[in-house]
Amino acid sequence: xxxxxxxxxxxxxxxxxxxxxxxxxxxxxxxxxxxxxxxxxxxxxxxxxxxxxxxxxxxxxxxxxxxxxxxxxxxxxxxxxxxxxxxxxxxxxxxxxxxxxxxxxxxxxxxxxxxxxxxxxxxxxxxxxxxxxxxxxxxxxxxxxxxxxxxxxxxxxxxxxxxxxxxxxxxxxxxxxxxxxxxxxxxxxxxxxxxxxxxxxxxxxxxxxxxxxxxxxxxxxxxxxxxxxxxxxxxxxxxxxxxxxxxxxxxxxxxxxxxxxxxxxxxxxxxxxxxxxxxxxxxxxxxxxxxxxxxxxxxxxxxxxxxxxxxxxxxxxxxxxxxxxxxxxxxxxxxxxxxxxxxxxxxxxxxxxxxxxxxxxxxxxxxxxxxxxxxxxxxxxxxxxxxxxxxxxxxxxxxxxxxxxxxxxxxxxxxxxxxxxxxxxxxxxxxxx
Amino acid sequence: xxxxxxxxxxxxxxxxxxxxxxxxxxxxxxxxxxxxxxxxxxxxxxxxxxxxxxxxxxxxxxxxxxxxxxxxxxxxxxxxxxxxxxxxxxxxxxxxxxxxxxxxxxxxxxxxxxxxxxxxxxxxxxxxxxxxxxxxxxxxxxxxxxxxxxxxxxxxxxxxxxxxxxxxxxxxxxxxxxxxxxxxxxxxxxxxxxxxxxxxxxxxxxxxxxxxxxxxxxxxxxxxxxxxxxxxxxxxxxxxxxxxxxxxxxxxxxxxxxxxxxxxxxxxxxxxxxxxxxxxxxxxxxxxxxxxxxxxxxxxxxxxxxxxxxx
Numbered sequence: 104x105x106x107x108x109x110x111x112x113x114x115x116x117x118x119x120x121x122x123x124x125x126x127x128x129x130x131x132x133x134x135x136x137x138x139x140x141x142x143x144x145x146x147x148x149x150x151x152x153x154x155x156x157x158x159x160x161x162x163x164x165x166x167x168x169x170x171x172x173x174x175x176x177x178x179x180x181x182x183x184x185x186x187x188x189x190x191x192x193x194x195x196x197x198x199x200x201x202x203x204x205x206x207x208x209x210x211x212x213x214x215x216x217x218x219x220x221x222x223x224x225x226x227x228x229x230x231x232x233x234x235x236x237x238x239x240x241x242x243x244x245x246x247x248x249x250x251x252x253x254x255x256x257x258x259x260x261x262x263x264x265x266x267x268x269x270x271x272x273x274x275x276x277x278x279x280x281x282x283x284x285x286x287x288x289x290x291x292x293x294x295x296x297x298x299x300x301x302x303x304x305x306x307x308x309x310x311x312x313x314x315x316x317x318x319x320x321x322x323x324x325x326x327x328x329x330x331x332x333x334x335x336x337x338x339x340x341x342x343x344x345x346x347x348x349x350x351x352x353x354x355x356x357x358x359x360x361x362x363x364x365x366x367x368x369x370x371x372x373x374x375x376x377x378x379x380x381x382x383x384x385x386x387x388x389x390x391x392x393x394x395x396x397x398x399x400x401x402x403x404x405x406x407x408x409x410x411x412x413x414x415x416x417x418x419x420x421x422x423x424x425x426x427x428x429x430x431x432x433x434x435x436x437x438x439x440x441x442x443x444x445x446x447x448x449x450x451x452x453x454x455x456x457x458x459x460x461x462x463x464x465x466x467x468x469x470x471x472x473x474x475x476x477x478x479x480x481x482x483x484x485x486x487x488x489x490x491x492x493x494x495x496x497x498x499x500x501x502x503x504x505x506x507x508x509x510x511x512x513x514x515x516x517x518x519x520x521x522x523x524x525x526x527x528x529x530x531x532x533x534x535x536x
Numbered sequence: 537x538x539x540x541x542x543x544x545x546x547x548x549x550x551x552x553x554x555x556x557x558x559x560x561x562x563x564x565x566x567x568x569x570x571x572x573x574x575x576x577x578x579x580x581x582x583x584x585x586x587x588x589x590x591x592x593x594x595x596x597x598x599x600x601x602x603x604x605x606x607x608x609x610x611x612x613x614x615x616x617x618x619x620x621x622x623x624x625x626x627x628x629x630x631x632x633x634x635x636x637x638x639x640x641x642x643x644x645x646x647x648x649x650x651x652x653x654x655x656x657x658x659x660x661x662x663x664x665x666x667x668x669x670x671x672x673x674x675x676x677x678x679x680x681x682x683x684x685x686x687x688x689x690x691x692x693x694x695x696x697x698x699x700x701x702x703x704x705x706x707x708x709x710x711x712x713x714x715x716x717x718x719x720x721x722x723x724x725x726x727x728x729x730x731x732x733x734x735x736x737x738x739x740x741x742x743x744x745x746x747x748x749x750x751x752x753x754x755x756x757x758x759x760x761x762x763x764x765x766x767x768x769x770x771x772x773x774x775x776x777x778x779x780x781x782x783x784x785x786x787x788x789x790x791x792x793x794x795x796x797x798x799x800x801x802x803x804x805x806x807x808x809x810x811x812x813x814x815x816x817x818x819x820x821x822x823x824x825x826x827x828x829x830x831x832x833x834x835x836x837x838x839x840x841x842x843x844x845x846x847x
Binding site for chain 2: 184187188191192195212213300301302304351352353354355356357358361364365368370495498499502503504508511512515517526530533
C-alpha cells in the first residue's frame, strides 16, 4: 500500500460516499462498484445489541442505504449465543438470511458457503488505513476474505483507583509480575481482585487466554497440532495459581455476570470486563461514588513482551445462497463508509472497537478517559486457537471450556499442573485430530 | 339405519373398514399413532442415528459406528458426568421420597386450613424452573448469599460459604435446589394415594390395638406401593434428565463437578457444534432410564394386575 495521508484519503472517501447517497455510482477508482439487482431485498441476521446507541446507529445507516438504493433490509435479531447454530443451519440448508453478523470463527465453519468478498475488503481496507491483523485473521481463509471484520468487543481491566492507591501503587503496573504484587497488596488491604474461573463464556475465556498467551504459551501450533504441553503453559498455570491466592473466594463458581455484581457491590476492586461494567455504575445515581472511582487499563504484559488478548470478535459475511449478492456487497460497502462507520462506533459507546485502523481516532475514545483502554482492543486481539488454523476445531475447544477448565482445575488444586495440561491436551486433541 | 345403505357401505373397502369394529378402531387410533411417530419415534430414532455419526451443526455427518461411544468411554469429563448424574439422581430421589412422603402424611391429617396448605405446597412445582433456579443462584452466590450473610451476622462463620465453588458444596447445593423443586410433585401425588386408602381399615386396626407405626407399616405402605412406584419412576426420570437448574446455577462447574449428562450433551452439541457426540451422550442416558423404569415395573409393582394380569 502506498503511503497516503490518511486524512485526505478519508475526506475523499467521505465525499464519494456522499455522491453515492445522492444516487451516483462513482466510488474511488480502487473501490469496486456494486449495483443492486432489480427488486433486491436483503435479510441480515445479527446478535441482539448490547447498547441501544449501537442499534440506533446501525438502523439509521441501514435506513439511509434503503433510501439511497431502494433496497429493503430486514434485520433479524437473535441472542448472541443463538447466532452460531442458526447461521450454520442457514448456510447448509441454503436459505434464510443473506448476511450474517457472527462471532469468532463462525465463518470458518462453512467457508465454502460464503461469498468471496476479497475485492470489497481490500478496497475498504485501503481506504481506511488497513485492517487490524487479529481481526483480519478471523476473516481470511487461504488468502481470500470470506467475511468483513466488523468490530472487537473489548475487554479491559476495571479497577477502583482509590483502592489501588491505598495498596501503595501510584501507577497501575503494566507487567504481569508487578500485577501479581498489586493483587497481593490489594488482598492484604481487604480490597481483593477477582477474575472468573467458572464457566463464564466471555470473561472466563478472556482471562484464561490472557493467562496462557501473556506467558508465551499457546494451545495450538502453526501446523494445527496441539501445542499446550510447554514450559510456558506451566509458567502460566503457576502464575494463575499465585494470582488466584489473592482473589476473593469463590471465583471458581463465577459465571459471566458475577464479576460485575461483585465489583458494583464493592466486594472486589479489580476485575476485567467490557465497558458495560462502567456504564452500569455510571447510570445508577446510587453508585456515583464507584463510577467516579473506576479506571480502566489494558491487561498487563507478560514475558511474551506485548499485549495479547482474546476479546470477542464479530464479522459480517454474505451467504452464497443469496439471490442478491451485488445488493449485499453494496450494503456492506455502504455501512463501512467513513461517516457511517464512525457514527456506528460512536453509538456503541466504546463497546465496539473498530476493525480498521483508520477509525482509531473516533471521538468516542477520547470522550471519556474510561474508554481509552477499550480503544486498543483490536490492536492486542489475537485469534482463538492461536497459532493454529481457525475452524470448527478452534470453535469447539472454546465452547467446551478446555482452557478455562485447565486453569480452574489447577488453581483449585483438583489437578497438578502436569495433569491439568495433560487433560487439556487430550481434550483439544479430540477436536484437532 | 336402512338396509340399502348398509349394503352399499359394505360394497367399498372404506365401507367395510368403517363398518367393522376393528377397522373403526384402527382409524380412530391413526391420529394418535401418527402423532407419536412424528414427534416421538422419529426424533428418538434420529437421535440414536446421530449418535453413530460425526454430524456437526450445519454439516451432514458420516456413519462412524461406535467411535463416539468409544471416545466417550475414555473421556474423563463424560465419566464424571455419569457419576454426577447418578449421584444427583439417587440422593435427590431418596430425599424427595422421604420428605415428600412425610409431607403427604402430615397433610393427610386433620389440619386447620388444609386446602390452603396444600395449595402452598404446590408453589415450588408451579414456579418455572428457570425462575426458581435464578432465586437459588442468589441464595448460593459466592458473595451475596443470604445464608452466608445470616450466618455471618450470627457470628457463626467469618467468610461467605463457597456454595458453588467447592465441588462437594456445589453438588450438595444443586441437589438441595432440585429437592426443593421436586418435593411438591411427590407429596401431592402421594397425598392423592393416601386418600384412596379407606379409613375403615385404619380404624379397624386401631381397635385391634395396632400402634400408629404398625398401621403405617402394615396398612398404609402396602396400599400406597403402587402409587409410590409410579410417582418415583417419574421423579427419577425428571431428575435424571434435569438441565435448567444446573445450566443456570453452575453450567456444570466448578471444573465439571456438577455437569450432568444432559448439560454436557447440550454443551457439546449446540455451542460446541458436535451434534453427533452430543447425541451419543443423550443416547447413553437411555439405558439408565430404562433400568429405572424396569426396576419400578418389576421391583415395585409386584401385583399381577399392575402388570396387566389378573389379581
